[in-house]
Amino acid sequence: MPTYTPPAETDSPLSPLTSRDPTPVDNETGPTKTPLYRCLQAYMSSSGALTAEVCDSVPFANNPRPMSIQMGDKAEYWADKDGDLLVFKFPAILDVNGMYTRIGPYFGMPDSGLDVGVLRKARAHFELHFLSPEDEESDQYPEEVLTMSARFFDLLSALITDVEDARNAGVPDSARAIVSPFMRAYSRAEEDFYVLLVQSDLLFRDLPSEQQASSIVPRVKRGDIGKSGVLISPSKAKAAKRLAMMGQGPSGSGGNGGNGGPSSGNPAAPDVLRIRDLHDPLARYAGLGPLRETKVEIPEVRDGHGVLIHPRDYAEKLAGARFVEVEVYIKLWSIPAKLKKDVNMSDRDRFGSRNYQMILRRMQLLPCEAYLKPKILDPKGKRKASEDAEDQSPAKKNVFEREAFAMFD
Numbered sequence: 001m002p003t004y005t006p007p008a009e010t011d012s013p014l015s016p017l018t019s020r021d022p023t024p025v026d027n028e029t030g031p032t033k034t035p036l037y038r039c040l041q042a043y044m045s046s047s048g049a050l051t052a053e054v055c056d057s058v059p060f061a062n063n064p065r066p067m068s069i070q071m072g073d074k075a076e077y078w079a080d081k082d083g084d085l086l087v088f089k090f091p092a093i094l095d096v097n098g099m100y101t102r103i104g105p106y107f108g109m110p111d112s113g114l115d116v117g118v119l120r121k122a123r124a125h126f127e128l129h130f131l132s133p134e135d136e137e138s139d140q141y142p143e144e145v146l147t148m149s150a151r152f153f154d155l156l157s158a159l160i161t162d163v164e165d166a167r168n169a170g171v172p173d174s175a176r177a178i179v180s181p182f183m184r185a186y187s188r189a190e191e192d193f194y195v196l197l198v199q200s201d202l203l204f205r206d207l208p209s210e211q212q213a214s215s216i217v218p219r220v221k222r223g224d225i226g227k228s229g230v231l232i233s234p235s236k237a238k239a240a241k242r243l244a245m246m247g248q249g250p251s252g253s254g255g256n257g258g259n260g261g262p263s264s265g266n267p268a269a270p271d272v273l274r275i276r277d278l279h280d281p282l283a284r285y286a287g288l289g290p291l292r293e294t295k296v297e298i299p300e301v302r303d304g305h306g307v308l309i310h311p312r313d314y315a316e317k318l319a320g321a322r323f324v325e326v327e328v329y330i331k332l333w334s335i336p337a338k339l340k341k342d343v344n345m346s347d348r349d350r351f352g353s354r355n356y357q358m359i360l361r362r363m364q365l366l367p368c369e370a371y372l373k374p375k376i377l378d379p380k381g382k383r384k385a386s387e388d389a390e391d392q393s394p395a396k397k398n399v400f401e402r403e404a405f406a407m408f409d
Contacts, residue, residue, distance in 0.1 A: 046089075058078075077331050094363075128197075303317065
């Protein structure tokens with residue numbers, strides 16, 4: 001299973017006994033419940049946990065289906081019994097050094113060069129491992145969590161099998177579409193197992209179209225040659241083009257100047273970062289010109305204290321992470337075969353393809369305060385914070401309760 005680096009020892013309630021050290025035993029009370037054990041146990045009783053009842057309620061009929069109005073694209077999605085997007089919540093092991101993990105400065109984008117087309121597809125990739133009784137930390141897993149993990153593996157496999165059997169009916173093996181699943185076979189040393197490839201949502205949304213981005217040469221008429229007397233910068237050329245388009249009126253403005261300008265929002269807000277703010281050790285972002293002003297989207301990835309982690313900091317702040325709880329949904333892209341055949345075309349173009357994706361909605365590092373410091377009921381039936389927070393002022397208690405539990409309500 002994934003290589004583990006033990007975290008540094010601290011006084012935090014999140015750090016003790018989350019490593020591969022054997023679970024200590026109290027001679028009178030039995031095994032001591034570690035923070036990880038307590039979080040996994042709390043997960044099983046939380047809303048949305050993959051209990052047997054939840055898994056049995058997942059509909060196979062009419063799944064996957066288009067949800068273009070809700071999701072804004074032409075992919076197919078799995079929906080629950082009420083027709084809403086089906087979301088799975090489960091604990092897993094995050095392998096930050098895994099074959100499929102892409103959380104470095106360039107998020108696995110190709111080395112050949114960055115442009116709008118490449119940026120438009122950029123996502124963070126996380127390799128997740130199912131919890132298994134073969135894990136060295138498995139003595140810190142409640143038995144019901146191991147049962148859940150095996151059940152979830154079966155459920156995901158069954159969902160894909162059902163689609164493939166239906167769409168391959170009557171199609172010869174030699175003519176079937178090429179399938180790219182989110183579940184991958186993994187071999188290392190003397191062991192082999194399945195892992196999940198989980199992708200974030202798109203990291204860069206506020207981008208110009210490729211047609212707009214290709215128009216980077218400043219417009220100069222023959223009669224204007226030599227009149228400026230200076231070299232014009234890309235930003236000044238862009239500003240001049242914007243002024244010219246504004247002068248053309250609504251028909252020429254493309255809707256307030258199109259999508260070519262910097263991203264919207266409050267640039268002074270601390271959570272608004274742009275491509276120019278990302279780590280750029282190879283200076284690959286430096287050559288993007290105005291595209292460096294593109295806003296970076298922030299997936300819902302939080303540390304054990306509930307603090308949001310920016311994609312810029314994934315490589316650093318996820319380096320010691322191992323256990324996580326995630327919420328994901330799954331989607332399917334069906335790409336038809338090309339009608340015009342060519343002897344040099346790929347199998348994907350010749351037969352078409354089906355690409356299954358598992359998309360991240362939320363990731364919470366474990367152990368986490370939200371599970372270790374739960375709300376409880378006092379004798380009068382009123383909710384109150386744990387004893388650890390009783391010395392705080394009422395205002396601080398309210399802030400702690402909102403931040404620590406909002407993601408699990």
